[in-house]
Amino acid sequence: DQQVKQNSPSLSVQEGRISILNCDYTNSMFDYFLWYKKYPAEGPTFLISISSIKDKNEDGRFTVFLNKSAKHLSLHIVPSQPGDSAVYFCAARPEGTDKLIFGTGTRLQVFP
Amino acid sequence: DAGVIQSPRHEVTEMGQEVTLRCKPISGHNSLFWYRQTMMRGLELLIYFNNNVPIDDSGMPEDRFSAKMPNASFSTLKIQPSEPRDSAVYFCASSPGQAYGYTFGSGTRLTVV
Numbered sequence: 001d002q003q004v005k006q007n008s009p010s011l012s013v014q015e016g017r018i019s020i021l022n023c024d025y026t027n028s029m030f031d032y033f034l035w036y037k038k039y040p041a042e043g044p045t046f047l048i049s050i051s052s053i054k055d056k057n058e059d060g061r062f063t064v065f066l067n068k069s070a071k072h073l074s075l076h077i078v079p080s081q082p083g084d085s086a087v088y089f090c091a092a093r094p095e096g097t098d099k100l101i102f103g104t105g106t107r108l109q110v111f112p
Numbered sequence: 113d114a115g116v117i118q119s120p121r122h123e124v125t126e127m128g129q130e131v132t133l134r135c136k137p138i139s140g141h142n143s144l145f146w147y148r149q150t151m152m153r154g155l156e157l158l159i160y161f162n163n164n165v166p167i168d169d170s171g172m173p174e175d176r177f178s179a180k181m182p183n184a185s186f187s188t189l190k191i192q193p194s195e196p197r198d199s200a201v202y203f204c205a206s207s208p209g210q211a212y213g214y215t216f217g218s219g220t221r222l223t224v225v
Contacts, residue, residue, distance in 0.1 A: 006154075036214075043116070043203055043216030044155070089155060098143045098207060099168060100214065104154030 003027050004092050006103035013110050019077040021106050023090030026071065030092040033066060034100065035075045038087045047088075048075070080110045116217035118204050124223045130192040133220045136185055137206030145214070146179055146189050147203040155203070161187065162209075194224045 005024045013019045021035075031052045036044035050057040050064045050073070057064050063076045077084055087107050091100040117136040125131050137144050145160040159169040161181045169179070176195070181187040191198055205216040 002153075041218070043205070043218050045216070046214060091155075097168070098162065098209060099145065099157055099160050101157065102147070102155035104152070 002104070004090055004101050004103040006090055006106050008106050009104070010107040010109070013080045013108065015082055015110055015112050016079045019075075019080045019084065019108055019110065021075040021077075021088050021090075021108065023073050023075075023103055024071060025073075025092050027092070027094065027101075028071070029095045030101075031095040032093040033064070033073050034091045034093070035062075035064060036089045036091060036102075038089060038105070044089055077108075080108075082110050082112060084108060085110050116204055116206050116215050118202075118217035118220050120220060121218065122221045122223075124225065125194055127195055127224055128193045129224075130190065131194045131198075131222060131224075133189040133202050133204075133222070135187045135189070135204030135217060137187070137204070138215055139185065141206035141208050141213075141215070142184070143207040143209055144181060144187050145205040145207070146187070147205065147216075149201040149203060149219070158189070191222075194222075196224045199223050 003026050034049040035047040037047045038044040048059050048062050048064050050066050055066050066073045087105045089105045090103040119134045143162050146158040147155045149155050158171045159179045164181045179189045201219045201221050203219045205214045207213045
């Protein structure tokens, strides 16, 4: 039973346009949500996070939105660049723990 | 800071053999995590340690898997006996105690034939 779901295995976007990656979760006891980026043959690297008490967090070209009532979060990348091509993982932290529950990932391809 | 160091980078072994994966966390990080990446399930948490003590091993698939952390600078994940369905990329990560501080190693790609 996947507590964190990324239903789109892949996404293709033209350079300069917006990329929107989606994530759904089932557990109401998550208190932090994070996005990680992974290039081939490397480990995932932290990208951006949001606390469950907020609905938006922005860092440069990256913005994460959280809709608690829908148990949904999304990552917006504007404008998309070819270097953003990677696998993006959504993750959530159960309250009171240090562990992260990850989704299955979405492969983003940004083409010129 | 060399980051989280995992060895070996690649491992090919025959079914039934014992496999040991190794991890050196970042100095000063007191939490260590073992994850497995597969296409079907993404990144699965297998086990995590805090101050060298196992806190949650509910993700360990079965008794063939075991993990140890004898000291703050070293951890192992052992599979005995290995099976073809164990083929995956295994990641180790460490954290200073806050979830957004995870640093992952480069992973070990395990192939069991």
